[in-house]
Every structure is written in C-alpha cells, then in structure tokens.
Amino acid sequence: MIDEVIATASTFESQAKANDSKIFLGHKTSAVFHRDLRYEPFKIASASGIYFHFTNGQKVVDATGGAAxxxxxHGDPRVRDAISAQFDALDYCHSMFFSCPSSEELCQALIDTTNGQMAKAYIVCSGSEAMEAAMKLCRQYFMELPTAQPQRTRFIARKQSYHGTTIGALSMGGHVGRREMYEPILSPNISHVSPCNAYRGKLSDESTSAYVGRLAKELDDEFQRVGPDTVCAFVAEPVVGAALGCTPAVEGYFKAIKYVCDKYGALLVMDEVMCGMGRTGTMHAWEQEGVVPDIQTIGKGLGGGYAPVAGLLAGHRVINTLREGSGRFSHGQTYQAHPVSCAAALQVQQIIQQEGLLDNVTNMGRYLERCLKQRLGNHRYVGDIRGRGLFWGIEFVKDKVTKAPFDRKLDICMAIHNRGLSLSSNKGILVYPGNGTADGVLGDHILIAPAYTVTREQINLIVDLTVTAIEATFADLACHL
Known part of the structure; x- marks a missing residue:
C-alpha cells in the first residue's frame, strides 16, 4: 500500500523516463549502504545558496537546509577558504594531548554568546555524540560532588522527543516508532513524561498557566515515582524538531520544570541540536525561556553543514564541581575538537554575527509565519502551523475538529516530500517529512527551516512551492482519503 501511494503521489519515475534520465532509480548498483536498500537516492551534483542541482539537471529549492x-x-566561499587555510596549517591533532587555535577560538566564541552563563564548550562530531557526552557528564557531576551521590543513575525525558540515534541517545528519546525495534537493548533507567504540546495536550478550557502546572506536577510525580534522589537530570528540547514538527514550549513551562529539577537537586539538560544556534531567532533557544540549563547540546546550525561538528556547553555549577573534584571529564573521542571542523564552525558563527543574521531570522521568521498561516491556515487537512524564527512545522490531520491523524499507510508526510521534489524540472522544493506527530506512531508533519540568509522573495517562493506540493499531494491521494 505504501509503495502504491508513493508511486501515485510522486511523478519521479515518469519524469525520469520522459527525460531519459534516472532520478528515482530502481536498480541496485551503488556500493553505499543507503538508508533504504530498495532505492538509490537522488544524486546531487552541486549546491549554491538555497538551491540543489541534481545530476539530471533538475534544480530544487532547499527549504529545510537538510535537517535544519x-x-x-550552500557554497559560501568564506567557509571554504577557512577550511582550506586550516588544512594548510593543521589537519588533525589528538585532543588527549593537544589543543589548537581553531578549537580554542570556537569554544571561546560559543561561551561568549551565552554572556558568560555557560563555562566550557566540548566539541564533537554529531548531535548523538553530544547527548551521549551530556549523559556521562551528568553522571560524573554527581560522583564528583563533595558528598558523592552514586545512587543518581536515572534520567527523565519526554515522550515524542528525539535526542539522537546511538543507544544512549535513542534511550533518552521518546519517539515510539524510532525506538520500537531497539527497545530490548535500550537503557531501562530512563522514563518519559508528556511533552509540552499545546495543540494536542492543552485542554480546550484550560489556561496556559493551568496547563504548565499540570505538566510540572506530572514531572514532580515522576521524580517521586522513581525516587527523587536517583535522578541525574531532566532532558528536553526547547522547541521539539523532528519528532513533533517545531513545537515550542508554552510560556512559563521551562521555569516551572526548572523549579522541579532544583527541588530535587537534578540537573536540567536542554537539547538544542536542532533548534539552537540561531534557528529560533536567538543564538540559544533557552534565552527565550528565561532559564539557563546546566548542560546544553548543540549541533546542526553550529557548522552549517560545512563539516561534521556538534557540541556540549556546560554551566559553571557542573564545571566547578569537576574542577574541585578529579579535575577531568572521563570521556573522549578520536575526532573530538577536530581542527578543520572547528575552523568551519568558527567561520559560520562569525558570518552569523557579522552579518546580523539573527535579526533576519526573527524578521523573516515572522513573515514566513504570516505567509504560511494565510495560505494554509484554513486548509482542510492542515491541523496546526507552529514554530519560532525560521523553524516551522505544519501538522496534517484527517479531521480538523477531532485532530484525528491519517492512516500510517498513507505516509502523508513522505508523499508531500516526494511531490515537492517532482513539481517541475526547475521548481522543485525540499521539505523535511516527519511522522508519529500525534502519538509517536500516527501523525504527519513537514518542517520548513530555510537558511538564515533567506530573503522575502525566497520565502514567497518557498511558500508557493510548499502550498503547491501539499495541494497536489492531496489531489493525488483523493481516492484514498
């Protein structure tokens, strides 16, 4: 059924035959272990600005920057030059023994963006690695206290969250579909409470403060259930990205859960791998919450895709405890603080600062919100449009009143993704699909997360193409709805 619907929703195959070029390849010729072994992915020849250029000549608008x-x-020559210069100076050094200027400068720049509220930066290669490091740092913090607390072995996170794909990070996440196959090998010391999702969680007659109070009580009850002195930390995304489709917390939520964490002596970890580093309009998403985390993970917007890089920011409470204890973090990786990755990330961050791109994220984000809501707010199958800055999600429902999701077999989000790519040879669009929005299994959404440099004209184009892809998809699927 899924294959049939995708074939109906996408015109890739017919276009490929008509153009005598293979966009959607059915034969297995690649030696790459692709994510889907049934098909080879579309091949990109080059990228520039907000555009991808496929090997068959097709030009596609990248409206999501990949995964935000x-x-x-794409293709900023200043980052290319910074990478080249770093290669000429130093390609690699082992962080167990050495440091280098690009690492030192990047970490100082990151701490400076927090106005000194965080103490140290720790650079790795991916968001999953950053979360693994955060989990270990939480545990070590309690072991390094003057009176050690070895019973602190548990974590509390949220349902329908995503914190990475390695075993520890996947255990932390609460996305049912992504966890299902691996449940028997996931860590049993992590439990999950409800997400802060006003669209699906807040009652129609419930005030925002009452909703926050209910969620805070649920977290407090979970501390009590598992033993308040056994919890290392509560982990949450300020704006939930891939799992819930750009769902921001309601006002006052993080202040309330910080109070609960402080009440029981647990740390607060904010996962900003997807929503941080300027994506929501401030360099750090927690700045909009009025709460400073003890540990923060960062990633995608850190290096802008120019090199594999992510990181962890640790607060003074954590760093001072380690400094006064063993004096070291019992964790390390081969490519930690890689000189070239640090040089790339440093240049990306300098561009963001020097060009005032955070202001553009805020201004263009408001314009994008207005355009999306004007064009899609009354669409029959659009349930909610939410987000912050240049980080927006569109959730699709079968019924706007009941908020009932579509049958999983229809794979609405992927159908829209495929339809967007196939609109025409020079007017395709890349949107980011996600499912499990309603309960971890059912529910569809797409993400729109354009570059911070996006212009008003480009947003008009992105919205036009997104609306066209959505309308075409539901027209294709009309007989299945």
Missing part, C-alpha cells in the same frame, strides 16, 4: 543544518546556505 545549512543555516547560511
């Missing part, structure tokens, strides 16, 4: 990664667009 390409924050300054």
């Amino acid at each position: 990664v390409s924050c300054i667009g």
Whole structure:
C-alpha cells in the first residue's frame, strides 16, 4: 500500500523516463549502504545558496537546509577558504594531548554568546555524540560532588522527543516508532513524561498557566515515582524538531520544570541540536525561556553543514564541581575538537554575527509565519502551523475538529516530500517529512527551516512551492482519503 501511494503521489519515475534520465532509480548498483536498500537516492551534483542541482539537471529549492543544518546556505566561499587555510596549517591533532587555535577560538566564541552563563564548550562530531557526552557528564557531576551521590543513575525525558540515534541517545528519546525495534537493548533507567504540546495536550478550557502546572506536577510525580534522589537530570528540547514538527514550549513551562529539577537537586539538560544556534531567532533557544540549563547540546546550525561538528556547553555549577573534584571529564573521542571542523564552525558563527543574521531570522521568521498561516491556515487537512524564527512545522490531520491523524499507510508526510521534489524540472522544493506527530506512531508533519540568509522573495517562493506540493499531494491521494 505504501509503495502504491508513493508511486501515485510522486511523478519521479515518469519524469525520469520522459527525460531519459534516472532520478528515482530502481536498480541496485551503488556500493553505499543507503538508508533504504530498495532505492538509490537522488544524486546531487552541486549546491549554491538555497538551491540543489541534481545530476539530471533538475534544480530544487532547499527549504529545510537538510535537517535544519545549512543555516547560511550552500557554497559560501568564506567557509571554504577557512577550511582550506586550516588544512594548510593543521589537519588533525589528538585532543588527549593537544589543543589548537581553531578549537580554542570556537569554544571561546560559543561561551561568549551565552554572556558568560555557560563555562566550557566540548566539541564533537554529531548531535548523538553530544547527548551521549551530556549523559556521562551528568553522571560524573554527581560522583564528583563533595558528598558523592552514586545512587543518581536515572534520567527523565519526554515522550515524542528525539535526542539522537546511538543507544544512549535513542534511550533518552521518546519517539515510539524510532525506538520500537531497539527497545530490548535500550537503557531501562530512563522514563518519559508528556511533552509540552499545546495543540494536542492543552485542554480546550484550560489556561496556559493551568496547563504548565499540570505538566510540572506530572514531572514532580515522576521524580517521586522513581525516587527523587536517583535522578541525574531532566532532558528536553526547547522547541521539539523532528519528532513533533517545531513545537515550542508554552510560556512559563521551562521555569516551572526548572523549579522541579532544583527541588530535587537534578540537573536540567536542554537539547538544542536542532533548534539552537540561531534557528529560533536567538543564538540559544533557552534565552527565550528565561532559564539557563546546566548542560546544553548543540549541533546542526553550529557548522552549517560545512563539516561534521556538534557540541556540549556546560554551566559553571557542573564545571566547578569537576574542577574541585578529579579535575577531568572521563570521556573522549578520536575526532573530538577536530581542527578543520572547528575552523568551519568558527567561520559560520562569525558570518552569523557579522552579518546580523539573527535579526533576519526573527524578521523573516515572522513573515514566513504570516505567509504560511494565510495560505494554509484554513486548509482542510492542515491541523496546526507552529514554530519560532525560521523553524516551522505544519501538522496534517484527517479531521480538523477531532485532530484525528491519517492512516500510517498513507505516509502523508513522505508523499508531500516526494511531490515537492517532482513539481517541475526547475521548481522543485525540499521539505523535511516527519511522522508519529500525534502519538509517536500516527501523525504527519513537514518542517520548513530555510537558511538564515533567506530573503522575502525566497520565502514567497518557498511558500508557493510548499502550498503547491501539499495541494497536489492531496489531489493525488483523493481516492484514498
């Protein structure tokens, strides 16, 4: 059924035959272990600005920067030059023994963006690695206290969250579909409470403060259930990205849960791998919450896709405890603080600062919100449009009143993704599909997360193409709805 619907919703195959070029390849010729072994992915020849250029000549608007990664667009020569210069100076050194200027400068720049509220930066290669490091740092913090607390072995996170794909990070996440196959090998010391999702969680007659109070009580009850002195940390995304489709917390939520964490002596970890580093309009998403985390993970917008890089920011409470204890973090990786990755990330961050791109994220984000809501707010199958800055999600429902999701077999989000790519040879669009929005299994959404450099004209184009892809998809699927 899924294959039939995708074939109906996408015109890739017919276009490929008509153009005598293979966009959607059915034969297995690649030696790459692709994510889907049934098909080879579309091949990109080059990228520039907000555009991808496929090997068959097709030009596609990248409206999501991949997975909200390409924050300054593709092909910026300044980043290329910074990478080249770093290669000429130093390609690699082992962080167990050495440091280098690009690492030192990047970490100082990151701490400076927090106005000194965070103490140290720790650079790795991916968001999953950053979360693994955060989990270990939480545990070590309690072991390093003057009176050690070895019973602190648990974590509390949220349902329908995503914190990475490695075993520890996947255990932390609460996305049912992504966890299902691996449940028997996931860590049993992590439990999950409800997400802060006003669209699906807040009652129609419930005030925002009452909703916050209910969620805070649920977290407090979970501390009590598992033993308040056994919890290392509560982990949450300020704006939930891939799992819930750009769902921001309601006002006052993080202040309330910080109070609960402080009440029981647990740390607060904010996962900003997807929503941080300027994506929501401030360099750090927690700035809009009025709460400073003890540990923060960062990633995608850190290096803008120019090199594999992510990181962890640790607060003074954590760093001072380690400094006064063993004096070291019992964790390390081969490519930690890689000189070239640090040089690329440093240049990306300098571009964001020097060009005032955070202001553009805020201004263009408001314009994008207005355009999406004007064009899609009354669409029969659009349930909710939410987000912050240049980080927006559109959730699709079968019924706007009941908010009932579509049958999973229809794979609405992927159908829209495929339809967007196939609109025409020079007017395709890349949107980011996600499912499990309603309960971890059912529910569809797409993400729109353009580069921070996006212009008003480009937003008009992105919205036009997104609306066209959505309308074409539901027209294709009319007989299945």
